Amino acid sequence: MLLDSKIPEGPLAExxxxxxxxxxxxxxxxxxxxxxxVVGTGLAGGAAAASLAELxxxxxxxxxxxxxxxxxxxxxxxxxxxxxxxxxxxDSVFRLFYDTIKGGDYRAREANVYRLAxxxxxxxxxxxAQGVPFAREYGGLLAxxxxxxxxxxxxxxxxxQTGQQLLLGAYSALSRQIAxxxxxxxxxxxxxxxxxxxxxxRGIVTRNLITGEIETHAAHAVVLATGGxxxxxxxxxxxxxxxxxxxxxxxxxxxxxxxxxxxQIHPTCIPVSGDYQSKLTLMSESLRNxxxxxxxxxxxxxxxxxxxxxxxxxxxxxxxxxxxxRKYPAFGNLVPRDVAxxxxxxxxxxGRGVGSTGLAVYLDFSDVIxxxxxxxxxxxxGNLFAMYEKxxxxxxxxxxxxxxxxxxxxxxxxxxxxNLQTTVPGLYATGECNFSxxxxxxxxxxxxxxxLADGYFVxxxxxxxxxxQTPPKPVDTxxxxxxxxxxxxxxxxxxxxxxxxTRTPTQFHKALGHIMWEYCGMARTAEGLKHAKAExxxxxxxxWQDLKITGTGEELNQxxxxxxxxxxxxxxxxxxxxDALHRNESCGGHFREEYQTPEGEALRNDDxxxxxxxWEYQGDNQPEKLNKEELTFExxxxxxxxxx
Amino acid sequence: xxxxxxxxxxxxLTLNVWRQPNRTAPGKIVEYHVKDISPxxxxxxxxxxxxxxxxxxxxxPVAFDHDCxxxxxxxxxxxxxxxxHGPEKGTTTCQLHMRKFSDGDTIxxxxxxxxxxxxxxxxxxxxxxxxxxxxxxxxxxxxxxxAPDGNEIPIPKEISDRAFEAATCISCGAxxxxxxxxxxxxxxxxxxxxxxLLPQGQPERKTRVENMxxxxxxxxxxxxxxxxxxxxxxxxxxSLENIAILNREFxxxxxxxxxxx
Numbered sequence: 024m025l026l027d028s029k030i031p032e033g034p035l036a037e038x039x040x041x042x043x044x045x046x047x048x049x050x051x052x053x054x055x056x057x058x059x060x061v062v063g064t065g066l067a068g069g070a071a072a073a074s075l076a077e078l079x080x081x082x083x084x085x086x087x088x089x090x091x092x093x094x095x096x097x098x099x100x101x102x103x104x105x106x107x108x109x110x111x112x113x114d115s116v117f118r119l120f121y122d123t124i125k126g127g128d129y130r131a132r133e134a135n136v137y138r139l140a141x142x143x144x145x146x147x148x149x150x151x152a153q154g155v156p157f158a159r160e161y162g163g164l165l166a167x168x169x170x171x172x173x174x175x176x177x178x179x180x181x182x183x184q185t186g187q188q189l190l191l192g193a194y195s196a197l198s199r200q201i202a203x204x205x206x207x208x209x210x211x212x213x214x215x216x217x218x219x220x221x222x223x224x225r226g227i228v229t230r231n232l233i234t235g236e237i238e239t240h241a242a243h244a245v246v247l248a249t250g251g252x253x254x255x256x257x258x259x260x261x262x263x264x265x266x267x268x269x270x271x272x273x274x275x276x277x278x279x280x281x282x283x284x285x286x287q288i289h290p291t292c293i294p295v296s297g298d299y300q301s302k303l304t305l306m307s308e309s310l311r312n313x314x315x316x317x318x319x320x321x322x323x324x325x326x327x328x329x330x331x332x333x334x335x336x337x338x339x340x341x342x343x344x345x346x347x348x349r350k351y352p353a354f355g356n357l358v359p360r361d362v363a364x365x366x367x368x369x370x371x372x373x374g375r376g377v378g379s380t381g382l383a384v385y386l387d388f389s390d391v392i393x394x395x396x397x398x399x400x401x402x403x404x405g406n407l408f409a410m411y412e413k414x415x416x417x418x419x420x421x422x423x424x425x426x427x428x429x430x431x432x433x434x435x436x437x438x439x440x441x442n443l444q445t446t447v448p449g450l451y452a453t454g455e456c457n458f459s460x461x462x463x464x465x466x467x468x469x470x471x472x473x474x475l476a477d478g479y480f481v482x483x484x485x486x487x488x489x490x491x492q493t494p495p496k497p498v499d500t501x502x503x504x505x506x507x508x509x510x511x512x513x514x515x516x517x518x519x520x521x522x523x524x525t526r527t528p529t530q531f532h533k534a535l536g537h538i539m540w541e542y543c544g545m546a547r548t549a550e551g552l553k554h555a556k557a558e559x560x561x562x563x564x565x566x567w568q569d570l571k572i573t574g575t576g577e578e579l580n581q582x583x584x585x586x587x588x589x590x591x592x593x594x595x596x597x598x599x600x601x602d603a604l605h606r607n608e609s610c611g612g613h614f615r616e617e618y619q620t621p622e623g624e625a626l627r628n629d630d631x632x633x634x635x636x637x638w639e640y641q642g643d644n645q646p647e648k649l650n651k652e653e654l655t656f657e658x659x660x661x662x663x664x665x666x667x
Numbered sequence: 668x669x670x671x672x673x674x675x676x677x678x679x680l681t682l683n684v685w686r687q688p689n690r691t692a693p694g695k696i697v698e699y700h701v702k703d704i705s706p707x708x709x710x711x712x713x714x715x716x717x718x719x720x721x722x723x724x725x726x727x728p729v730a731f732d733h734d735c736x737x738x739x740x741x742x743x744x745x746x747x748x749x750x751x752h753g754p755e756k757g758t759t760t761c762q763l764h765m766r767k768f769s770d771g772d773t774i775x776x777x778x779x780x781x782x783x784x785x786x787x788x789x790x791x792x793x794x795x796x797x798x799x800x801x802x803x804x805x806x807x808x809x810x811x812x813x814a815p816d817g818n819e820i821p822i823p824k825e826i827s828d829r830a831f832e833a834a835t836c837i838s839c840g841a842x843x844x845x846x847x848x849x850x851x852x853x854x855x856x857x858x859x860x861x862x863x864l865l866p867q868g869q870p871e872r873k874t875r876v877e878n879m880x881x882x883x884x885x886x887x888x889x890x891x892x893x894x895x896x897x898x899x900x901x902x903x904x905x906s907l908e909n910i911a912i913l914n915r916e917f918x919x920x921x922x923x924x925x926x927x928x
Binding site for chain 1: 689707718719766795806818824865915
């Protein structure tokens with residue numbers, strides 16, 4: 024299939040305005056004749072469901088949580104970017120666009136990113152109107168802070184709980200539409216298939232997680248807002264339930280999967296402490312505003328601190344290496360995430376890592392505490408410091424934090440055109456679930472921006488264009504495609520239950536995560552990736568022969584839920600490895616050791632790889648077909664990213 | 668070894684866990700034993716160990732709600748040794764660590780006990796009553812688009828900060844579980860206060876409090892008798908002051924509105 028990104032003609036700054044005029048509209052009286060399914064109720068899904076219902080569409084919204092307020096958007100800490108230029112420091116829509124394209128290492132689509140920067144300003148207004156309590160200055164105006172990869176202060180925040188406050192804003196708008204009867208809310212319902220009728224998405228199959236009932240739901244269009252797939256690594260900062268299943272089933276029904284190997288490793292997470300570890304906890308990137316990252320200058324000193332022979336706070340200044348400040352004087356501790364992560368790994372590889380495992384670097388607040396006092400630091404970061412202390416039993420006011428990179432976000436996802444439509448007509452993907460805006464690396468405080476941009480300000484326009492061309496006839500689940508999908512889901516559930524082997528879903532998941540982290544994590548090589556591919560294939564085979572879960576499909580069965588998700592991760596993992604192996608360059612979060620500059624920075628190959636890799640499913644255990652969307656850059660010059 | 672306590676030894680524990688197959692079937696306490704629990708584990712990681720043991724033994728794992736495991740999603744909801752989220756103040760179950768317990772301890776784990784929160788299975792309860800209370804009015808009625816500039820309405824920092832404090836409620840239900848009357852007043856008051864404090868909340872100030880309180884009563888939550896165990900057990904520190912604000916808002920609304928609902 025020819026990949027048509029449907030980018031509107033004309034100058035960058037006018038594309039979205041022109042497009043909004045050119046898309047077809049559904050007449051207000053006809054909107055109530057259309058049903059739209061929204062899967063997922065995080066920032067993208069919650070905002071989309073509420074906004075579509077406000078327009079008059081009948082929305083059915085689905086979440087596997089017990090409430091639409093629990094999606095993992097809620098855990099985003101640091102903030103949300105917007106090109107408001109309230110600080111008079113030279114920000115503009117173009118600068119936010121430019122920073123995002125550059126931060127993504129020139130692997131994102133210009134038109135999408137520009138639109139994102141344009142609507143960023145509307146998001147802040149919308150959230151303020153909903154009563155989101157953003158941080159404010161004493162004069163009563165909105166406060167900002169700086170974030171990695173930018174030299175202006177454009178990040179809006181609500182202490183260290185920005186995601187929570189934004190999600191509760193979207194949840195409140197959604198709740199209002201539920202009360203009006205315009206949204207029918209299905210909680211504890213997990214989407215297990217997309218139903219495609221005559222080439223168009225016409226519904227979904229879900230499992231009621233309480234009763235186990237497999238249900239079918241029809242609509243004129245389906246919007247996926249089901250988040251990212253970072254949990255393929257088992258340990259990540261994602262919530263435990265985060266999974267790829269909805270996106271993967273869509274993929275198997277014809278939606279191309281773009282740039283799956285573009286995963287983000289976040290530099291500031293609490294290090295792993297033991298085998299029992301179930302997830303990793305992020306310490307907001309905003310901490311890098313005031314915290315200074317360092318390791319001991321020598322391996323000998325690092326060894327002493329690892330053996331608890333000296334406390335880090337007692338190591339003299341001239342024995343410390345503030346490696347980010349040293350190597351990147353212009354951006355210092357605020358370099359983008361991929362750069363910060365790789366440097367931390369490099370320090371540990373050199374033997375200068377700290378903590379009992381040697382897999383950690385320090386994030387030190389003693390300077391800012393000296394300068395402004397502990398109280399001022401607590402005002403800014405109090406909840407983060409408390410969380411750190413709870414988990415590690417160490418007091419970061421007295422002893423530098425230990426941090427290490429961890430999987431945090433997936434830039435890859437379902438391929439979508441400018442309208443956020445996948446390669447299946449009528450099937451849309453929004454938020455982290457799609458691939459569209461962050462290229463090979465996402466800048467901090469841009470995930471919340473993209474989720475809400477898609478949900479509040481993009482999909483309400485673009486879905487109308489599709490629906491206006493769809494007859495407003497009632498839809499139901501009588502088409503045989505629904506029964507087929509339902510039978511497929513039932514058979515798969517029964518198959519998982521019938522294996523009765525010896526290893527639990529978590530054991531398989533951990534084994535997969537180990538392979539992914541080792542060979543498809545922060546640094547990748549062709550040899551390692553080939554090895555990983557064989558290992559994943561073997562593990563997948565073992566999974567279907569040796570899985571052990573108990574109980575039945577007709578009850579709340581969390582082991583069964585987990586098994587289904589791990590089964591999909593075992594397929595996705597191989598595609599990620601294929602994608603990483605085919606991309607013979609380093610860019611953003613994708614670092615192939617064979618392709619680096621003499622200074623160890625990522626070395627892109629724009630002549631051969633300035634494209635989106637969109638993979639097309641060809642059948643179980645068949646190699647996927649690679650489709651390319653060439654990226655053209657008319658408004659920025661492709662340069663070697665430099666944060667020095 | 669992650670913590671600053673290198674001498675912490677693995678623990679063996681006895682667990683008394685509430686098992687209940689579904690909403691209608693009777694439940695009971697079942698005793699389990701877990702071994703070699705690291706003090707650096709979270710409480711839920713300790714339950715993960717139990718569940719892996721149970722699966723290997725061919726038994727049904729214990730169902731419990733959890734997700735983010737960083738104290739913000741509000742999913743986890745265990746009643747541990749008679750206390751919401753266990754013994755540590757200001758902490759959700761997922762952020763409670765085993766270093767708060769000792770080798771040889773017996774730990775009793777139950778679901779929230781409130782008729783408005785029926786048990787789904789084992790330790791998982793249905794908290795949709797909270798969603799219905801928010802749907803009754805816990806929002807500002809603004810549609811997407813057309814909002815004025817974010818700096819159009821200056822809000823004093825102190826007011827904004829107080830609204831934020833109230834808005835940090837994670838809707839876990841610990842307040843209801845801690846209350847001898849199973850009252851939801853702290854939960855409802857947090858949302859009412861947040862929006863009553865902010866200028867954006869003024870147009871619907873009266874109807875909001877009336878409708879949310881009416882829905883709260885309809886869901887079968889108990890009355891408030893001002894004991895304060897809700898605020899004492901709240902993992903995110905929602906203040907009892909909010910209940911005072913709620914009472915004032917409710918009386919003011921009733922005294923001046925025509926809504927007899």
